[in-house]
Amino acid sequence: MHVYSNYNGFLVEDGEKLFNATNRAFKFGDALFETLKVSNSKILFWDKHYQRLQYTLDFLGFDTTGVDKAFWENQLQKVFVRNNFPDARLRLTIYRDSPGLYVPQRHKCAFLIEGTALDKSNYEMNVKGLSIGIYSEVLRSRQKFSNLKTTNSLNYILAGLFAEKNNFDDVLILNDAGRVSEAVSSNVFVVIGDQIITPPLEEGCIDGVMRKVILEMHPDKVKEGVVDIEMLKKADEIFLTNAIRGIQWVASFDGKIYSSNRSSQLMNMLNMSL
Numbered sequence: 001m002h003v004y005s006n007y008n009g010f011l012v013e014d015g016e017k018l019f020n021a022t023n024r025a026f027k028f029g030d031a032l033f034e035t036l037k038v039s040n041s042k043i044l045f046w047d048k049h050y051q052r053l054q055y056t057l058d059f060l061g062f063d064t065t066g067v068d069k070a071f072w073e074n075q076l077q078k079v080f081v082r083n084n085f086p087d088a089r090l091r092l093t094i095y096r097d098s099p100g101l102y103v104p105q106r107h108k109c110a111f112l113i114e115g116t117a118l119d120k121s122n123y124e125m126n127v128k129g130l131s132i133g134i135y136s137e138v139l140r141s142r143q144k145f146s147n148l149k150t151t152n153s154l155n156y157i158l159a160g161l162f163a164e165k166n167n168f169d170d171v172l173i174l175n176d177a178g179r180v181s182e183a184v185s186s187n188v189f190v191v192i193g194d195q196i197i198t199p200p201l202e203e204g205c206i207d208g209v210m211r212k213v214i215l216e217m218h219p220d221k222v223k224e225g226v227v228d229i230e231m232l233k234k235a236d237e238i239f240l241t242n243a244i245r246g247i248q249w250v251a252s253f254d255g256k257i258y259s260s261n262r263s264s265q266l267m268n269m270l271n272m273s274l
Contacts, residue, residue: 004082006113024096031095031151032056038088039121048209056148063107079115087118122271129251130169135159140181140204147207160184175204180227187211191237191262200224210241239263
């Protein structure tokens with residue numbers, strides 16, 4: 001079966017040579033990305049993804065002339081329609097198409113959209129709860145840049161390798177204040193009694209789309225607040241969120257066993273809202 005990607009508006013078969021050595025994403029990490037879930041041929045939470053996308057493009061100084069919300073939606077649709085993927089995972093990578101060294105000579109957007117078929121339309125809770133640890137060898141800095149989804153992902157790669165080496169399903173990454181920022185590819189939520197707490201953006205976490213969805217879903221119960229290791233040990237539940245998996249519950253951390261009651265309720269609410 002042939003799978004097609006969208007390279008600057010043209011559908012190309014996977015495996016075709018697309019870039020040369022001058023590509024700024026390759027040379028300097030001068031790029032950003034969005035990972036999106038398609039369910040029943042609909043891009044979920046597109047408004048929130050686009051809001052984050054546009055903010056990141058502006059922050060990084062890209063020229064967005066002629067590339068508005070409708071443009072990106074049309075380019076994304078080309079991939080899952082051409083591949084006949086009614087349920088899919090899409091990755092939109094945008095890089096600065098320009099010669100130059102650290103300082104680019106122009107700021108034009110170039111892009112690649114890749115698609116992978118999914119076998120489910122709805123989100124499904126993980127049957128086996130996650131076993132998680134703490135990663136503190138490379139700390140997340142607390143600055144606005146840390147909230148962006150750029151291709152500068154070495155800290156997540158190192159955290160993922162640490163998790164694999166130590167037989168964890170995932171790890172929580174600490175920031176430069178020694179507090180919990182996020183997980184390898186997810187935001188983190190802690191349940192204590194009736195309250196659900198997630199680190200604020202000021203703690204250095206990615207401005208996650210599913211994080212926003214959960215915050216808006218239950219505003220009287222879900223709050224932003226600093227999360228430290230002692231809070232993890234006192235928690236009734238811990239769960240992780242991202243746009244592809246939805247919610248994943250954590251079963252164990254540092255010898256403590258957690259339940260999945262609140263995270264299951266939220267997952268049901270999430271699916272009902274789609």
